[in-house]
Amino acid sequence: MFDKNSRQIITKAVCGKGKKFTEASHTVTPLHRPTSILGCWVINHKYSAKKRGDFVEVSGSYDINVWYSYSDNTKTEVVSDKVTYTDKIPLLMKDEHCISDELDVIAKVVQQPNCIECEISSNGNRIVCEIEREFVVEVIGETKMYVKLDxxxxxxxxxxxxxxxxxxxxxxxxxxxxxxxxxxx
Structure with missing residues (x-):
């Protein structure tokens, strides 16, 4: 493949890609027995990503804040809970021709953690929050390209x-x- 009319170029390229959507259920324990849920929001999302074998591991955290009423809807309060998570995102596209072990990982949030449902648990003293999130990851490494000269x-x-x-x-x-x-x- 290599001759006087071609060149070998070593360059960085995307060597792997993956995407994962996650729905997770988190239980928050308020100080008072809730009567109704008035609102739920997710803030302070932080994360990092590392390649581990055939997948990328995204580890992160966020705060769930739930505004609820208690004492038969006569008082309100906000309860906050910090949640940590680890998502294993499989690399669906993999290029086996990467020539270096030093790989860069880029993780992008497609869907920030967001509350899709929040309700009082069946026993009545806790709050269950359904949270969704989605990531796209890319693994970048060195690879060889062969270029034909004109x-x-x-x-x-x-x-x-x-x-x-x-x-x-x-x-x-x-x-x-x-x-x-x-x-x-």
Missing amino acids: PHGKDHDDYDYDRLEAELADLNPDVSSSEESSSDH
């Missing part, structure tokens, strides 16, 4: 620099300013 392509030494210099010398550097001054009259 036998009729121009070489640096073949370029006619004298002709280019002559053409540039004929240009009037004041063209734009002379056009502006003639349009002012």
Whole structure:
């Protein structure tokens, strides 16, 4: 495959890709027995990603905040709970031709953690929150490319620099300013 009309180029390229959607259920324990759920939101999402074998492991955390009423809807309070998670995202596309062991991992959030449902548990003293999140990951590593050379392509030494210099010398550097001054009259 390698000859005088081709070159081998070593470059960084995407060597693996994966995507995963996750729904998780979290139980929050409030200080008071809840009467109703008034709202739920997820904040402070942080994460990191590392390649582990044939998958990328995304580890992160976020805070779940639930606003609820208690004492027969006469009082309200917000309960907050920090949640940690680890998602194993399989690499669906893998290039086995990566030539280095040093790989970069890029993880992008497609869907930030978001509450899709929040309800009082069947025993009545806890709150169950359904949270969704989605990631896309890419693994970047060094790989080889083979490039065929154009036998009729121009070489640096073949370029006619004298002709280019002559053409540039004929240009009037004041063209734009002379056009502006003639349009002012």
